[in-house]
Amino acid sequence: MTEAHWTPPAVMLAVDLVILTLRDSRLHVLLVERGVEPYKGSWALPGGFLEHAEEDLATAAHRELAEEAAMDVETLHLEHLNVYGTPGRDPRGRVVSVAYLAIAPGLPEPTAGTDAAGARWQRTDQVLCGELELAFDHQKIVADGVERARAKLERSSLATAFCGPTFTITDLQRVYEAVWGIPLDPRNFYRKVQKSSGFIIAADTDRKVTTGRPARLFKAGPRKDLYPPMVRPTEPFDMKGPEG
């Protein structure tokens, strides 16, 4: 706003969604197959432009999710992830995309919506290593989303959101292992989680039926922020590595 009667340039605003879930003890991300140019036929994150100038960003995110993947999860909690606005990232012109992150328990198999040729769950590790190439800069967006999820497991009780309404402590451990990508000791995990006051509380329902001793069932506790945090192991610093 340099001049009095100058009007700011308009840009196209889009939303992109990183929907993470757990399937077969592996972290998956929701992808759609693009039905229109550009990148027609490529896999991409669900998302799209604002419908009208007054549409709320979160509203647009939910709408795109329903349109492209036929998911009407009104209850899905979307969290702002980042903004991707490098000029040239979209061949259609100046598009600034606001990325949202959602994390949820075993979601249903998606079906392609009106705007997409297909929709499916994809293992995040296959996306991160480049085994499957995504449209636009969506690989970077997925990487940011996964890293955010990893960090959130440490200080928040988010992991319980990956599980169903009730779960065993082993179920919870699987979440941490899948998202962090490392194995954890069951005994120590058990102690740590139970000692974290307010994290999980016993559910007085039946136990989980399985081979072996039946496990107790728990549900998410009232605590949202964990203290002390569940610190994830990191390699120590050796004062000479290229990074850290």
Place this chain on the structure above:
Amino acid sequence: MTEAHWTPPAVMLAVDLVILTLRDSRLHVLLVERGVEPYKGSWALPGGFLEHAEEDLATAAHRELAEEAAMDVETLHLEHLNVYGTPGRDPRGRVVSVAYLAIAPGLPEPTAGTDAAGARWQRTDQVLCGELELAFDHQKIVADGVERARAKLERSSLATAFCGPTFTITDLQRVYEAVWGIPLDPRNFYRKVQKSSGFIIAADTDRKVTTGRPARLFKAGPRKDLYPPMVRPTEPFDMKGPEG
């Protein structure tokens, strides 16, 4: 993108900057006095609209910083903070603002640039408690920026960026105390920081002149991510408080 020949609506894109620094061992944020409507005369974060449709967001942020606060800190590292796009947050129409966060050592007293009537450093605690009301939703943006800074001190070596090129361990402690808003034990802090490999390294320059024993000088080490993190004390969870 529902129809084939439908074009997305255009929105006005703005950037806002949360520039944090330390003055007199207190956290301060850079504010400008608005010279134009709306909110003319109110204090607000520096920022403004994109100049043209192809301008990069980070470029716009640096430009606004120079225009409004006469700061030509090209080297200032701006980090994406959040997006504020609630319809109605700006009376001029649909404005989506991308907030950036920067953290730097004792910056100079700002001078009002071409677009602002004034510029000054303001204590963040006075902004957060509402003692000074800001334009738009800028109080919320400041709160988000401060919380982000607090969290970053734990896992990154960011605190050294608040200091000059060399600093004493006490200087570093003042940073943590000011940002976290709590006192720390000097002896334990000393041990902890020195044991964190790669965090700080001794500078073989002179010692700091002061009354009392002269202090050793250090400079930032190569390590960017701290492990184990410098966990900030938090009140324990009592299973009944309204929050946690």
Place this chain on the structure above:
DNA sequence: ATAATAGTGTCTATGAGACATTATGGG
């Protein structure tokens, strides 16, 4: 000497990690 700040040592409680052991179900 005294004041003032820098830097070190020591003690204790707690948590992390490794791993043995017991408990409880189904074949």
Place this chain on the structure above:
DNA sequence: CCCATAATGTCTCATAGACACTATTAT
């Protein structure tokens, strides 16, 4: 009985927090 998984206990080491003490300058 054996097998599989759940749940608990024990040991050791590292760290956090509290705080006494020594060191080095200026006045």
